[in-house]
Amino acid sequence: MEIMEWVQLAIRWIHVITGIAWIGASFYFVWLDMNLTPPVKEGAKDKAGVGGELWAIHGGGFYEVQKYRLAPPEIPSTLHWFKYEAYFTWISGFILLVILYYFGADIYLLDRSRADISADAAILIGLGTIFGSWIIYDLLCKSPLINHQGWFGLVLFLLLTLAAFLLSQIFSGRGAYIHIGALMGTIMAANVLKVIIPGQIALVTATKKGEAPDPIYGLRAKQRSLHNNYFTLPVLFIMISNHYPMTFGNSLNWLLLAGLALVGVMVRHYFNMKNQGRAKQGFFLLPAAFVLFCAIAWLASPKSNEVPAEKVSFSDVEKIIHDRCTSCHAAKPSNADYPSPPKGVRLETPEQMAREKTRIRQQTVDTHTMPLGNITKMTEEERKILGWWISQGAAITD
């Protein structure tokens, strides 16, 4: 088992590195596009076909960039492509999904209090959602709706919210979140593989043959990369969300996800407008995103439950934790899947239990994140007792 942890570490590391390279390039090129200005000496011989240009300074040097309306008269001998970042981000992400959520379906993907289905059924639903979403999205892009940017965005947003709602009825909170992230990441990577790169190949081929390239390829590629650009911030939130059980562990987790995705899209939109010199028209976007973020935090905050006057007996608490938690959270866990206590959290002695009271409340009372997959069958009553014990001061003597 220990070796699997190292495999996971290596793949996760690669995933983060390739993801940064991909999203960094995506941000950079969208920024470029939006900052281009018409060539200064339009019509000059060396500017034939150039649609926009810009100057930049970085790392101690000046850069002059020119973008051709369609293609340069001749394809240069060295032409840089950007695609492997996308492919490797997707591949490493998919391997992680399989290792963590599919091999570990019992604890990470399933939540028997939501849907009593087998691990195989859950995995099929997960894969079906990921690949099915690409098909639906691609059809949507080929429909007339694509000509109405605003409506397209709204329909896509509602469909994604519906997917989040449906998955949250079947999977654990984490499982639902990671599948929305995976399906969005899949759409992004498939946009590169199936639309953007083939369009660019067609562009290069036509230019090499001396034919005028069909502008539709450039247009489509640009639409898809803009979609990818708006997907980035929501996807990045999902990737870090598993550190925050107050999001995925909430009973309205799908709504929180939709709201936070909207926050990301608004922030992205503001920066896109700013880069086009339209910061003034978009001035309200950042404050509005902040207000929405605060509203979500308020909506997610646990509603306090009545604490009884009578003191909870610590021996009851100790027994609950020993029965439900210690099989994993011990120096030497009896659960064979864990060679060491997960996240270093040990819950064997009264002192350890009291020390971890804040995290115990987050993981077990405010949300149902622990026990993972409720594998030790903790009851609602037991969660309440732990909550009361913590509210009453988490004393370890009776």
Ligand code: HEC
């Ligand atoms: C099946 C094994 C298992 C059981 C049972 C279990 N846990 Fe965990 N626990 C884990 C794993 C695995 C993690 C690390 C989760 C991750 O990868 O994010 C964890 C993480 C935690 C954390 C740290 C969370 C963080 O990110 O800071 C706390 C606190 C915790 N568990 C408390 C509990 C409590 C309280 C119980 C009993 C009610 C419990 N656990 C039962 C496996 C278990």
